[in-house]
Amino acid sequence: MIPDTLSPGQYDTVYNFLSLVIAAQLFTAVFLLISLPRILPRYRAAITVAIVVCGIAAYHYFRIFDSFKAAFVTEAAGGQGDYAQAAGVGFNEGYRYVDWLLTVPLLLVELIAVLALARSVQTRLLRGLVPAAALMIILGYPGEISGDNGVRGLFGLLSTIPFLYILYVLFVQLSKSLDRQPASVRATLGRLRYLLLLSWGVYPIAYLLPLLNIAGSDAWVYKQVGYSVADILAKAVYALIIFQVARMKSFNDDPTFAAIELSRDEEPARS
Template identity: 55%
Template sequence: MNNLSELLTDTQFNIVFNMLSLGIASMLFTTFFLVLARDRVLPRYRLAVLISATVTGIAAYHYFRMFDSFNHAFSTLDGAVNNAAVYNVGYRYVDWFLTVPLLLVETVAVLALTRQLQGSLLKRLVPAAALMILLGYPGDAKIDLWGITAGWWGLFSTIPFLYIMYVLFVELGKSFVRQSAPVRKKLQLLRILLIATWGFYPITFILAMNSDGFSPDSFVAREVGYTIADILAKCLFGLLIFSIARMKSAEDDAEFAKTEFRD
């Protein structure tokens, strides 16, 4: 039994412990699969698959770090400090700062657009994604920066988020007419998954806001919510990218389709 009556109950501790463990397993084995399966698509689509593997690989590393930080902060075993302030929420934001722009890069890469159009989209999407993460961190970590409250940081972070949604749904959507009907259907699903999972982050952020300091219930809600959103936004998203790459490879090369999709 963990003596955590001051902070987390045993049940709360185990919920977060198991969710972080699920995050590690999901990210790690999705990475293995994508790396091993990269040759099952044509060379022009392999970059998108490898970027997907990079995203989940980076996330797996940071989930290991969060798991270790959580145990150090909340478990009373092995000399841990049993202090909520020690838990490093920054690991999530370093992870997102690296992986969120890469998620957008893989989305653009799998479409195999012209170099000019790819460059134009990424020059807008990548900086906006980085800004969204940077603005969200002070609010989630409850850092007293320039006297701005957590709610304002969340609002500031929403502005680049909305811009990214505009580019994905309006600007990038214009390129969908060049895709086949089956690929368009998958791309629509990809965008819905993106907005659903990304929209889940601010909901979790708002639910976890607590001006009175540490709240066990809010902490558990935040960690569970963020982990579920991460698994969907990175693992499931990466597998969808792989599926689209396979589909487009089959459309581009009849021999590939005959070899890979034999009845």
């Protein structure tokens, strides 16, 4: 539940973390866009998807940021008093779910695309992963907006089913494909799955707070901070690792390209 009031410290905490996410997503997208020519064309689809993911996230966090500022206001001079919910204005948590509905399936597309598997294998994996990711988000939303713990628990359980399927694909089925990746990126790709698991693990913890009778303004602030940190890890940091994998695979595929790129990296040091 959204609290009726926030202390100045609580308000500033949420405000600053929302601002941090906007900056992280926006400038990660800019960096990836500028760096796109520094990988081979066959891996650019993965980075293009990463740019789209970070762009979508930046846009939705702008909307979340504006919604937060409109929902909590203070009449105290200099913002030194408590912030109360503005009459007739609510904080729109739905922006997060719209964002996740679009970006969570695309995160899996990024991973599959950078592996550059055979087209038939990619298609088979994505046909299972993308619907499962969308279903996980769709099933979680009714519980998120419900004030009934029974409803929240039911939809939380239902959304766990596609989540477990995604984990099965990532840690069982995909392991065979990782064994065929270049040795230089194999370990990084393996750890990338754990980054997804770690960052996604924040969402169910925040989701379950009301079921654990943890409520009030502190719990709500913790949830916003948790979601913000998780989104930075799952999108911006994840995208940068995907870019590094694409770059290393580009070097492995084309030694001439690698020599040109490495010489470019050494130019600033020489000057």
